[in-house]
Amino acid sequence: MKALIVQGYGQDASIGQIDMPHVRDGYLLVRMQAAAVNPWDYKLISGMVKDLSPITFPYVPGMDGAGVVLEVGAGADEWNKGDAVLGMFATGTLAQYALISAADTRLARKPDDLDFEHAAAVPEAGLTAKTILRAANVRDGQDVLIIGATGGVGLYATQLAKAQGACVIATGKSEDADYLQRLGVTNVIDYACVDLTTQMRKRYPSGVDVVIDLINTGDALIRDADVMRRGGTLVSSLFGPDKRAYPNDITVHYIQLQAQKGDLEGLARRAAIGELQVEIGRTYEFVDGAQALADLRDPAKHTRGKLIVRAAP
Ligand SMILES: NC(=O)c1ccc[n+]([C@@H]2O[C@H](COP(=O)([O-])OP(=O)(O)OC[C@H]3O[C@@H](n4cnc5c(N)ncnc54)[C@H](OP(=O)(O)O)[C@@H]3O)[C@@H](O)[C@H]2O)c1
Known part of the structure; x- marks a missing residue:
């Protein structure tokens, strides 16, 4: 079969022929129609996470x-x-x-009213957002700050927090302000032009209830506590420092995607009826799949929502 193939850590992916996987007991063999790329894909093939999650070569990227x-x-x-x-x-x-x-639990039937490209944009980012919202336990009327809201996980976390009755504040460049407002964001903080902590303290002097941080690690993550109310909750999609480094009255969760039965069906159904917006920033033909991975990793290539790769004909 045709596939995008990586031959070693740090090497560029290129299109080639590789044996088709054989169906095993308990598995489905699927003819792909569309795939989405995620940061985890480039973290795996670059070797960034090889101690945590080694891979063998030749390797075909993509999980969604x-x-x-x-x-x-x-x-x-x-x-x-x-x-x-x-x-x-x-x-x-x-x-x-x-x-x-x-x-x-990360498999679902595709609703008829959701096309393959939009369907492919849902699983990893949508299920991570579900996991985050469960950990954050967002309640009606709470102020929730989402750092990194313009990307894949942010797309869904923003809408799920809003649907739970939160007032959502999100980071995003000025060109994304309208887009974020369309997702339900009340206030957009342009992280490229202003200092986030200073702005947040000015606009929310008593702090927010929840921070969902999809970007920061280390000391920068600890500093999120500076914009939070006492008793607030911080949820990060990345590993962070020892939780004892945070003030006592902040609850900290470092989450890993955990899908419960029905989560993906629920997200896909909501997307199909237009209750959950699925933003596709760019769509690539299969021959440009390597470019999709490179663009997702490149901070100069702005990402809004999800990047999708159409399957090989
Ligand atoms: N723990 C887990 O199970 C899990 C699951 C999924 C994802 N993750 C991790 O969560 C992170 C986010 O994932 P994703 O899929 O949402 O990534 P993504 O689609 O690449 O989105 C990242 C977004 O962050 C924005 N951004 C970059 N630097 C920023 C900054 N300094 N302040 C605010 N926003 C900034 C980017 O927008 P601009 O173009 O405007 O810079 C981009 O839209 C990744 O590191 C991923 O590996 C973890």
């Missing part, structure tokens, strides 16, 4: 995707050839075919 079931492994009785699905796959999705476990 949507497509049509071509073969059903023994025991995956709820599924049929021809079913349209979305999810997080066990093999690389920047390929013509990929495998997904039928028992995985």
